[in-house]
Amino acid sequence: MNLNKAWGILKENGFKETTKRNQILEIFEGDERYLTARDILDVMQKDYPSMSYDTVYRNLATFVSLDILEATELSGEKHFRMHCESDHHHHHFICMDCGKIKEIPLCPMDLLGAALPAYEIDNHKFEIYGKCPECK
Amino acid sequence: MNLNKAWGILKENGFKETTKRNQILEIFEGDERYLTARDILDVMQKDYPSMSYDTVYRNLATFVSLDILEATELSGEKHFRMHCESDHHHHHFICMDCGKIKEIPLCPMDLLGAALPAYEIDNHKFEIYGKCPECK
DNA sequence: TTTCCAATAAGAATGATTACGATTTACTTT
DNA sequence: AAAGTAAATCGTAATCATTCTTATTGGAAA
Numbered sequence: 001m002n003l004n005k006a007w008g009i010l011k012e013n014g015f016k017e018t019t020k021r022n023q024i025l026e027i028f029e030g031d032e033r034y035l036t037a038r039d040i041l042d043v044m045q046k047d048y049p050s051m052s053y054d055t056v057y058r059n060l061a062t063f064v065s066l067d068i069l070e071a072t073e074l075s076g077e078k079h080f081r082m083h084c085e086s087d088h089h090h091h092h093f094i095c096m097d098c099g100k101i102k103e104i105p106l107c108p109m110d111l112l113g114a115a116l117p118a119y120e121i122d123n124h125k126f127e128i129y130g131k132c133p134e135c136k
Numbered sequence: 137m138n139l140n141k142a143w144g145i146l147k148e149n150g151f152k153e154t155t156k157r158n159q160i161l162e163i164f165e166g167d168e169r170y171l172t173a174r175d176i177l178d179v180m181q182k183d184y185p186s187m188s189y190d191t192v193y194r195n196l197a198t199f200v201s202l203d204i205l206e207a208t209e210l211s212g213e214k215h216f217r218m219h220c221e222s223d224h225h226h227h228h229f230i231c232m233d234c235g236k237i238k239e240i241p242l243c244p245m246d247l248l249g250a251a252l253p254a255y256e257i258d259n260h261k262f263e264i265y266g267k268c269p270e271c272k
Numbered sequence: 273t274t275t276c277c278a279a280t281a282a283g284a285a286t287g288a289t290t291a292c293g294a295t296t297t298a299c300t301t302t
Numbered sequence: 303a304a305a306g307t308a309a310a311t312c313g314t315a316a317t318c319a320t321t322c323t324t325a326t327t328g329g330a331a332a
Contacts, residue, residue, distance in 0.1 A: 124262075130255055187311090
């Protein structure tokens with residue numbers, strides 16, 4: 001996901017182009033790690049000392065709802081990153097040192113198939129945690 | 137996991153037998169759902185109006201560290217339940233309505249095998265969320 | 273340019289969790 | 303059984319992430 005595509009989605013859905021919104025997206029475009037709301041605020045406040053948490057959280061929620069960002073909960077805190085470009089469903093290895101991810105092309109749900117008849121499956125989470133080759 | 141086994145582990149590790157601790161364990165023994173710290177406190181305060189959060193959280197952390205309870209984070213809150221009896225590694229389907237679980241006997245990590253060479257894998261999470269047959 | 277409504281700022285509120293000094297309790301030793 | 307000791311608990315306050323509220327600002331349409 002890049003800035004242009006993100007703005008396309010936002011415009012399609014009637015969201016206004018604001019400087020704050022743009023800078024939040026720029027931060028994510030330039031960082032492949034999972035970031036917290038605080039991470040974003042810290043960067044933003046260098047340029048906008050009056051930046052508020054509310055603006056960060058509100059926009060992060062907007063971006064996630066439009067599939068511009070993807071979110072996961074790591075050690076009790078919500079983390080965000082640009083939504084993957086790859087069009088097919090996949091999962092992530094997450095480096096707990098640097099926060100970078102590696103795509104895992106397969107999904108365990110494929111194998112489960114009809115292993116859970118009578119169950120309504122709404123969602124699933126599969127994540128692998130550890131250290132990437134660079135951090136090891 | 138039952139009360140006796142839990143107390144065996146606790147005694148082995150030098151923990152004292154207290155009434156509060158015992159009642160927390162009894163609650164988990166009698167409930168197969170994932171419960172929050174608040175759930176525990178609410179039940180306990182009927183018998184012990186002075187019960188404090190500190191006691192709940194401290195004991196939950198103790199129990200998890202001794203593998204008496206297992207924990208997971210559901211919609212931003214830590215949830216706990218008795219550690220499964222089954223000796224082999226498995227995962228869970230979790231009903232988001234009633235909180236009950238169903239064991240999934242297979243683990244996606246088996247398939248990944250050597251798909252992540254050079255990566256240090258410390259941990260993984262695989263959970264399926266939805267509605268169980270009773271709640272559907 | 274003016275107007276309208278979304279977007280933001282500022283700060284208070286909330287909810288979960290942790291921390292801490294004072295007190296009580298369980299277990300050990302006498 | 304009584305006393306000693308360290309663990310466990312209480313009561314309360316602090317902290318952290320997140321959300322809410324109200325007034326103000328800013329983007330874009332008329």
